[in-house]
Amino acid sequence: MIERMELLRALAARRTGEIVVMTMTTTLQWPLVSQHELDFDFLAFGMGHAGDFGLGLAMARPERKTIVLKGDGGLLMCLGSLATMGRYAPENLLVLLMENRTYEMVGAQLLPPRVDFAALARAAGVEGGGATGRGKVERITTIEDFENALPRLLTEAGPHFVVLPVSNKEPLPPINHKDHAGRIRNLRKGLGIE
């Protein structure tokens, strides 16, 4: 099990010019470790669709890695997106699935207990996907292993789908999310489009 804030700190320390799309509880904690023009807060943009939005971004900007921080509850809302990811499999997409087995944001209600998210991603074609057939699915369970894997995950061709069992001991900052149109415009400015 990985403490989520440690994971986010490790990622922020290594991250350079990658787009980071986050949703649900990571939208509350990622800003504590990162203030970057290519951070994108997907909260309230559509339940379960952060990975789909990231897929579109990755296809639009192949020169840059897109990282998606999403939860397992959100993935269950849109499981078909794994098959779409496996089909189009952009090499610059890195999905970090925060597996806490609950709908944490709304009260930590339990998810179906026996779902194997890595197996689902493999079965959906993410493993071996991409133009080079190098799509990878993996499960990383310690912060040390995650820190060791980060240089590879941030540089090698993917797509990568990484399941990360996480817990959280930190108090969550309050939700204070506004200006949905502004968020999109800021990201486009950061990408040099507007």
Add this chain to the structure above:
Amino acid sequence: MNKATEIKTNQNTGAPGGQGASAAKTLAAIKTLGFTHVLMIPDSESRLLYQAIGEDPSLRLITPCREGESIAIAAGLWTGGCKPLIVIQITGVMEAGDALRGCGLGPKVPLRLMVGWRGYGGAQAGRLPIDSAYTYTKPLLDAWGIPHWSLMGNEDIPMLELMDRKAAETSSPAAVVTGYAFRP
């Protein structure tokens, strides 16, 4: 009277006579308007357009598993600088409601939609709709405040340009509505 309703009164509202646009001519218009990607889950009425787009190397055809994905992927593509078109049956719009709200209407992303009006052709021929999709199509688009134009035959293909321009001007979703199966 809201903007969408105002626009609707100034254009072809889909009176009988269209009988379906040519897939090849519609594809040509899509290319002329500079679309880079088409997100589309095929249905029986759009299958010829799906085939034509899939065979054209200048467009990237993306086939998600469900329509909410289409909306969110399209929003990501647009945010990244591309110009996607979403071809979607009205039942898919219904499924994708939260994505359309969250990735289009709320953040003012100019999503361009080609919406299939299921049951329209049959209704025009005097047959009872097979389900409620026919009944809810225009009220649903109006309720969302999505301006829409009818594309019922080749003579309506220029409506694509009006839809495209409106989406750009308002930076919000806009749609054409197709009521018949595409022809070759």
